[in-house]
Amino acid sequence: MKFSNTTLSLLKGLSHQAVTLARQIATAAVAATCLFALPASAADEPKGNVEAAKSKVSMCIGCHGIVGYKASFPEVYSVPKIAGQNDKYLQVALRAYASGERTHPTMDAIAKSLSAQDIADLAAYYFSLK
């Protein structure tokens, strides 16, 4: 087989492009795997059980279940409406109180007393109260 110099360099260029493309595909594939791995680890978190939460809400309803209830630290303000709130957000908020990312005397103490399963159950319960 005999190729002209032009054809050869063209082929070289093409093969170089093919290698680059293959590398890009491989990188994208790795990135995609990482992306799919995230929901998989999220699936390891406990799944909320609305029924189970009903025996765990006693500490919540004394404030969040009373119309017009107000907290008094550091100022007087209404405690938030949490019925119908996003399930995932409720979990984020409770974990933030437990970790100290958020601070509030009452909520810190309550959040620290809850297990991961309790948090998932309570979040599912309040989300279901739409």
Next chain:
Amino acid sequence: MKLTSLALGSVVLFGAVATSQAADLAAGKAVWEKLNCASCHGATGAKSIDPSYPILAGQHADFLVQALRSYQRGAAGAPASANVRKNAVMGAFAKQLSKQDVDNVSAWLAAQPGPLAVRR
């Protein structure tokens, strides 16, 4: 004469209250739009873009004020005993708000229809 000025005074006063309330909500909506809050919390705060972000529409205004101030305190490095929220995103937004902005945007959000309720 006295009665007339009293009556006139009341009209002016009522007018002022009515306008300032209307302006508060409009100013609140302007704050919401200026900081593009909708990009995470949804157009009116009633449906977040991701379930890990809170629904804000229809929440108590005074609680929203408290939450925003907590982010401001957190961003300013206040001690844990000061009721803080430490969040890179919300801290960065909250610290751009004046006290009036916080009150206005909270009032506007509280007036939006949404699924939140006090229930047990």
